[in-house]
Amino acid sequence: MKILILVFLVGIYQVTAETHSLKYFVTESSQVPDFPEFVVVGMVDDVQIVHYDGNTTEAVPKQDWMKEVIDDDPEYFKRSTNIFIKEQQTFKDNIEVLKQRFNQTGDVHIYQVMYGCEWDDETDKVNGYRQYGYDGEDFIALDLKTETWIAAEPQAVFTKQKWDNDKARTAYLKYYHTQICPEWLKKYVNYGRSSLMRKDLPSVSLLQKTSSSPVTCHATGFYPDRADLFWRKDGEELYEDVDRGKILPNHDGTFQMSVDLKISSIAPEDWKKYDCVFQLSGVKDDIITKLDKSVIRTNEGSSGFRVAAVVVGLLVLIAGITAAVKYADISGRKYKSVSPASSTSDTSTSSAEDLDPKKKISGEQEKMLKN
Structure with missing residues (x-):
């Protein structure tokens, strides 16, 4: 598979x-x-x-x-x-x-x-x-x-x-x-x-549970954690209909983050106006991912995505636990x-x-x- x-x-x-x-x-x-x-x-x-x-x-x-x-x-x-x-x-x-x-x-x-x-x-x-x-x-x-x-x-x-x-x-x-x-x-x-000075660029993918669910832009494997991930429309950053996640650590010392875009009110002909942008501190060029149905991995009719979604979910869970432990190690509160x-x-x-x-x-x- x-x-x-x-x-x-x-x-x-x-x-x-x-x-x-x-x-x-x-x-x-x-x-x-x-x-x-x-x-x-x-x-x-x-x-x-x-x-x-x-x-x-x-x-x-x-x-x-x-x-x-x-x-x-x-x-x-x-x-x-x-x-x-x-x-x-x-x-x-x-x-x-x-x-x-x-x-x-x-x-x-x-x-x-x-x-x-x-x-x-x-x-x-x-x-x-x-x-x-x-x-x-x-x-x-x-x-x-x-x-x-x-x-x-x-x-x-x-x-x-x-x-x-x-x-x-x-x-x-x-x-x-x-x-x-x-x-x-x-x-x-x-x-x-x-x-300290290394710059690791991430892999960026678009994920979706069903055709009506929000589209998740997920970036993983980047370093350092001074990064940003956001959705744009016509080149302007979106603040409505988006849900930004926190930066979480991966087990290998790199980081991951995601941002969701609600698409229920977006007309099919307007999808081309949207893109997901990843920015890493100290790196001049952005990573831009167009909102395109052909590249979205979705649950519908794809057992492969189910496995991928489970893997991503587990990584987020593990990263969250790691982040909590690390944070407690730093301050305890x-x-x-x-x-x-x-x-x-x-x-x-x-x-x-x-x-x-x-x-x-x-x-x-x-x-x-x-x-």
């Missing part, structure tokens, strides 16, 4: 300049079942490079190319482990302080910090950020331009006043985010260039409008950011101090 899936590939494409990012997510949780109380995840271009949790108490590389760091700096992960162990107690103290400030006792609570930097490899422009959150809401963030802290909650005002008065710490954080962090980001991009941060006690300052081998950074500076 043959399974026919039409594939549209762009053979020649051009890579453009990109903005790279280095981010660290530090999470302390309280009473979250089957999840470590303390987790640190480092990511380059949204690819996980290092992981630490309070159960294993060991910083470990998550990409093969990160082992090159060990070749150049054998003490790298040992030093990182020691930093995270110190921060673990700091974060534990902080979440207790926060619970008191919000007049809370037990239940599930999440204290989280995200910090890091971005670097444009064409203009060499850098940008840093550091932000703290509590129970899924913003708590306090650093404004690098004014070198002051922004309190997002009344309970954060005390911390803001304390940190605003610590000029030396703020000056160091500005130096870290604008100098140290970008230097390390450039090193990581260089170490993982063959992996939804965290909105994050930016960056590090250790956290009254607001701490250390973490994976302290991986500069020439500079030893302690993580004790961010205690939240009780009133």
Whole structure:
């Protein structure tokens, strides 16, 4: 039995300049079942490079190319482990302080910090950020331009006043985010260039359950996940009668996504006006798939499509589970409008950011101090 899936590939494409990012997510949780109380995840271009949790108490590389760091700096992960162990107690103290400030006792609570930097490899422009959150809401963030802290909650005002008065710490954080962090980001991009800079184009196919069902434009096998997939009519993107799916990971490290188009109100003679467009960050040419009945794989009269549909369905299910596990590994909970941060006690300052081998950074500076 043959399974026919039409594939549209762009053979020649051009890579453009990109903005790279280095981010660290530090999470302390309280009473979250089957999840470590303390987790640190480092990511380059949204690819996980290092992981630490309070159960294993060991910083470990998550990409093969990160082992090159060990070749150049054998003490790298040992030093990182020691930093995270110190921060673990700091974060534990902080979440207790926060619970008191919000007049809370037990239940599930999440204290989280995200910090890091971005670097444009064409203009060499850098940008840093550091932000703290509590129970899924913003708590306090650093404004690098004014070198002051922004309190997002009344309970954060005390911390803001304390940190605003610590000029030396703020000056160091500005130096870290604008100098140290970008230097390390450039090193990581260089170490993982063959992996991080690769561009994998997808196969794109049109699927349909029945002749009256929406037509699904499905793209799979692309990398990185900075991509878009949408329907157009007469060259203009459609926002009505479409249902966009999320980007999901495949088992091989690539990604997939789909977007549905309702065709019940489209006259047969107008089908030629519609097409599905796939765009990948850093790639100049789009992959365009025309809405054409002759290329649609449908359930009606095709056992082959049934098998294909089941395979796609299973891939989506598996990818969804993988994404959920990966997301939990990063934060354990939804965290909105994050930016960056590090250790956290009254607001701490250390973490994976302290991986500069020439500079030893302690993580004790961010205690939240009780009133």
